[in-house]
Amino acid sequence: MPIHHPSSNPAVDAHADYVAGRRSTLVSVGVNIGLSVAQAVAGLWAGSQALLADALHSLSDLMSDFVVLLAGHHGRKDPDATTSTATAATRPRLRWCWAVCCWS
Ligand SMILES: [Zn+2]
Numbered sequence: 001m002p003i004h005h006p007s008s009n010p011a012v013d014a015h016a017d018y019v020a021g022r023r024s025t026l027v028s029v030g031v032n033i034g035l036s037v038a039q040a041v042a043g044l045w046a047g048s049q050a051l052l053a054d055a056l057h058s059l060s061d062l063m064s065d066f067v068v069l070l071a072g073h074h075g076r077k078d079p080d081a082t083t084s085t086a087t088a089a090t091r092p093r094l095r096w097c098w099a100v101c102c103w104s
Contacts, residue, residue, distance in 0.1 A: 018076050025068050032062040071097050 007013055036058040043051030075094035 014076065018072060021072055022069065025065050025072070029062065029065045029069075032058050032065060036062065 007016075036055050039051050039055035039058060042048070043055055071094050075091055075097075077091065
């Protein structure tokens, strides 16, 4: 994995952060799909409600991953002529939510 060197251009840094966060979230998507399926199969096979509950938990984590991907996608857009003031004001908050979700 390449080492991230901060650049003097904040837009370049923001893009590098977006790419790194997106990549780690996609890894999480893969892990949560595998976990959900494995836990559900093992839970059904063993008749274990605890494993089935864990499978549901992993599924809810998967939903969170998609929220993170969506927030990252919308939060990185810069305001343009068609962007309302309210929407432009919301974007930094979306970026913040996305950063918190990525690292939690
Ligand atoms: Zn969880």
